[in-house]
Amino acid sequence: MPPHHPILSRRSLLGSALTLAAMEVFPGITWAQARPLVFATFTGSWEVAHKDVLVPAFRAANPGAAMVLDPMLSVDQIAKVRAAQANPPIDVMLHDPGPALVAIGQGLVEPYPVAQSAHYADLIPAAQEPMGPAGFFQVVGLTYNPETVKTPPTSWADLWKPEFKGRVGITNLNSTLGTGFMVEIAKMHGGSEKNIDPAFKQIAALKPNLAAVAANPGALAAP
Secondary structure (H helix, E strand, O other), X not given: OOOOOOOOOOOOOOHHHHHHHHHHHOOOOOHHHOOOEEEEEOOOHHHHHHHHHHHHHHHHHOOOOOEEEEEXXXXXXXXXXXXXXXXXXXXXXXXXXHHHHHHHHOOOOOOOOHHHOOOHHHOOHHHEEOOEEOOOOOOOOOOOOOOOOOOOXXXXXXXXXXXXXXXXXXXXXXXXXXXXXXXXXXXXXXXXXXXXXXXXXXXXXXHHHEEEEEOOHHHHOOO
């Protein structure tokens, strides 16, 4: 039986929905006993939360089933699966909206096996996506250290202020979060999803204020 690769949302996915769905889809996980069930997760705080909460819950509900986490960005998950489609190395991928549509469009995922899920019918209609349960909660915003920042930023535009010279950290632009950030910056300066050039100009102007470009938001919170 070849491994499934259900994308659990065409929008933003919650790790909890991902793991709980897999627990319902693979109640016996007989083939997983020969090879660990591989779940992709994001790096940083996502990986920590999955290791501390979801992995123990999965193992408690599936005694004897072997599973491992493979932390990486969405684009890396897609590249890894695409490179080995004959024997995919990931069983469940975790994606934001854009990469999810890419993976679906490239035929890297299978429709969610609704008939094998005990709780799919309990979801609200908007969450019953053909490719799997849709978790659609995502928060993107500004964070700051109240001990060192006396006037809190209230807009993306504040990141360019002179008082934040050498104090700004942003997420790597090759991530979905980075892409969304670029689109919003472009829109602030007359651009759009189809015209990102204004955002690149603004990133160049932001360089004096940049202290870090992190692989993930969690890295920015490290002391």
